[in-house]
Amino acid sequence: MNRLIEKATMMFCWMSIGLLLGAGILILGYLLVKGLGAVNLKLIFGGTIPLDALLFKKPVFDGLFPAILGTLALVVLSVSLAVPIGISTGIYLAEYAGPYTKKIFNLFFDILAGIPSIVIGLFGFSLALFLHKHYSKNVQPCLLISGLALAFLVLPYIIRTTQVTLESLPSFVRVTGLALGATKLQNILFVLLPKSFSGIISGVILAIGRCAEDTAVIMLTGVVAMAGIPKSLLAKYEALPFYIYYISSQYKDTQELMTGYGASIILLLLCLLLFSIAFVLKRQLTYLALYRA
């Protein structure tokens, strides 16, 4: 009987993995089959000569180039806002906070993690309105507001991964530095954090993915269908996920729908690029922190 249960459990686990793998391959395959034909330089740069567009000499009107740049800018902005704050908060919670404070903050960040993105978008929109009314008429939904709102959205991921990684370091690692005369801060900076880089980076990757794909937040905080390359932090911008959403709900012919598939592939590639950068960064940081002579 016991053996039967064991076998059934194993079977179930394998089936789950198979299902997941199958679904992943199906989605990717479908996307590639449908959209690969649409991916070409014309999709990205439209009628403009690619080199001119890359050097910002000529604007791109009917291509995805501005949307790609918009998404990139958005990801870089919100992640660079969220990472320092998130990591510091994670360190505080794991190393300094008392048990009572920790309980309260944990609850608070769990709630924050559970807030639907559309609500955060709404909050960003209200912030823009507030600033517009009380601070300057120039402020309206824009790249900066979107970046702030998205940073808020991904903050819990970064806080939680930092905290969990630090807390799960075994006690013999914790005392190594201390026994050698490290102060608490030195121990965190020189031993505990370098040991936690991989965990923290996985949180950052999660955050990058979330910033790149989120549509609800940016829809309310400044993304538009046509804006060209983002000119400043206070300007409207285009973004890939919004373009995909827009095309799939407004397309006039198959040709246009195809560009939506093409944009999806480009968004995936962009994420892949950002993830690789994060991985390289992780190795470089670990090397710099631990191995540099």
Place this chain on the structure above:
Amino acid sequence: MEERIKVKIRNLFFSYKGRDVLKGINADFKENSITAVIGPSGVGKSTLLMTMNRLWESIPDARMKGSVEIRFNGSFHDICSPSYPLPQLRRQVGMVFQVPNPLPMSIYKNVAFPLKLAGRKDKEQTRQDVEKALRQAYLWEEVKDRINNDAFSLSIGQQQRLCIARALVLEPEILLLDEPTSSLDQKAATMIEELLLEIKERYTIIVVSHYLDQVKRIADNVIELSGCGDGVINHGNGVKHKPVLEH
């Protein structure tokens, strides 16, 4: 040679999560010699070591009562007093653990790490100190050509000697070792025993050991923790000194 007391422990009580580990320990540790702490498992041998560099303070739910005094620069200091700076104490009292715990960095950086923590800037002086510590730990000849390799490329015995070198690089006055050979094979263990005998003239060495033959080979003094309520060797203070045969 006159034997001088280096560490004086008086009326030491220790509890962990409400469970008493040490009850009223009194013990003296002599300078420039090896003192072995023996006793059955769970009797608080490692805890006793951790009261001497206050490492126990990083353990949650631990409580300590009593006094631990160490003679630095000719006079006894109460190291348990909150005003005694922790980093300084841990530079004066080095510690080596049961399982070798090199940090994930190069051999050189591992040994130089405590110097970096202490704020040492002088590169040449650091290089000299690292070499000296590695020589003391009998490791220099084996690693001098690959000093910038990952510390984990070393064998487990070499890693433990690396940890000893790292503990020695700040020239502490006391060296605490918590079962330093129990994760090593016989050959590596012998090497560490020889090394301890070699350096004991310069340090006060306190070693927790499970192996009675090892204790016989290296220890000048033995302190036996008997466990609470064990009436046989418990002389009211839980500690018994007994001289060991000359080796």
